Amino acid sequence: MLLRREQYRRSDDPARCAAVVRNLLAGKIHNQRAVLARGWRDHGDRLTDVSAFQHALKRLKRIPQRILGETSVDVLRGLEGEAAQSYFSVFDQLVRADAPVLRFGGRNRRPPRDAFNALLSFLYTLLTHDCRSALETVGLDPAVGFLHRDRPGRPSLALDLAEEFRPLLGERLALSLINRRQLNERDFHIFDNGAVLLKDDARKTVLVAYQERKREQLQHAFLGDKVDIGLLPFVQAQLLARHLRGDLDGYPPFLWK
Template sequence: MKKLFNTLYVSTQGTYISKERENIVVSVQNKELFRSPIHLINSIVCFGNVMCSPFLLELCAENNVFVSYLTEYGKFIARVQSPISGNVLLRRRQYKCADDKNFCLETSKLFLIGKLNNSRTVINRGLRDHGSKISNSDKLSQVSVSLHKSIDNIARVDNIDVLRGLEGDAASSYFSVFNDLILKQKEKFFMTERNRRPPKDRVNCLLSFVYTLLAHDVSSALEGVGLDPQVGFLHKDRPGRPSLALDIMEEFRSVIAERLVLTLINLSQIDAEGFSESPSGGILMGDENKKIVIDAYRKRKDEEIFHPFLKESMYVGLLCHAQALIFSRFLRGDIDAYPPFIWK
């Protein structure tokens, strides 16, 4: 199993990242804040005004360490990486399968079976652990039943656009009760609907930020096994869109991102005042809150979880790599069907 390496997240504005021998050195105003051997880092994520020296980028490329650039508020801009490695025959198989409409339909069903099962588990665990604190528990139970029916209906869908519509309806139903899973700071943290670009409230802002971190990890995992993150099966191809990463990520949205956001709010770990409104009406997250979210995301990746297909416990941070490897085996024909990760 792949070793769980570290992702270096840099969000302090004005940071300079340089190289010293085989070390990554992070400094602010000529004061060194962090140093790590390159072999302990698998990627660097830079938010906003963060500068990397050319020699540092060369060191990263030589060691297959991805360097991603995002805006200060988490929108992806670009990535610096070494040439794509891995089996070219695997990528050719991926491209061929992506052009097969029936293959796309049947594979997309598997992604969504994983997603809806895991969304349902988030609701059911909320009811189990906090049922007495949830005033609208009957509605949550109804949505859980509705998601179960949607999972059953997936098998009967024979058109990918219909499948996308079914997923959209199920997601809308799920997010209609998301506020009921928020147990504290309810007057500050709530969503009227799922929205983005820009997010219109604090909850959507948090979700979008964690989704960005998760998409980075899934893309890195896919590239690590030789797959092309840009060519997917459920999400349509679009310039700059990591469609396959978004496909695989569907299984992890509720398990990792949404549950993390609920935990941060319900444990009062996030500051409601650490947000601001942009001129366009979007909600922006401040530096301190970003650091809190990134730290919580790191800790979540260090937790252990049981993988039902592999029948072993692993770090949450390795789930993306495990599913990327399993999906590559599926494309090669080593296994008959792709088993999505389903959280129990």
């Protein structure tokens, strides 16, 4: 109960709220850049617009520097939008699919208008569910966030926490599923209104890949230990709780290397 009271106080205090948001977004943008850097390393000879790709990498390196001293959550949201625009503007260069429906033409949702966005939306839903469970486990309220505004029925803090993991468990995994031909255009329903959704069998394929990815390990930059990817939401929820209790001066975001 004391932890949640501090969470609510922090959420209502613009300056202290911004301190958490800064670190969340610094982690997210770092991880977005890591996805592009991996793509550059793995597929640099296949990029269709090298100049645009390099420009996106440079912008994603500069934006976190602008985040560091910002005290307005609204301005921070704007910087997040700038980063997303740079990131997704070159994302299609990493997609190795010939079918037009599988190409990435920019982020869209509610409903998704292409197969790649349908896949991303499903992965984001899985990730948000994991983050919600992790927050509840450590005693935090998933509904009261810092970056995402509170709305009835919205798990705002779960959405906040998921931001850091979207590049790894969302975009990077989606690229793997499409580029390795684990999914193709026949795995998606295309409706008359333009909406695109995964078929049931394709959802099972994605779930298996998601669970397999969660069993992989990586080095946690802050803890210095190897951690199962599936435990990362719980680890980060614990670190957030420790920060809110005053055990850590700042929230240490998840940084993918």
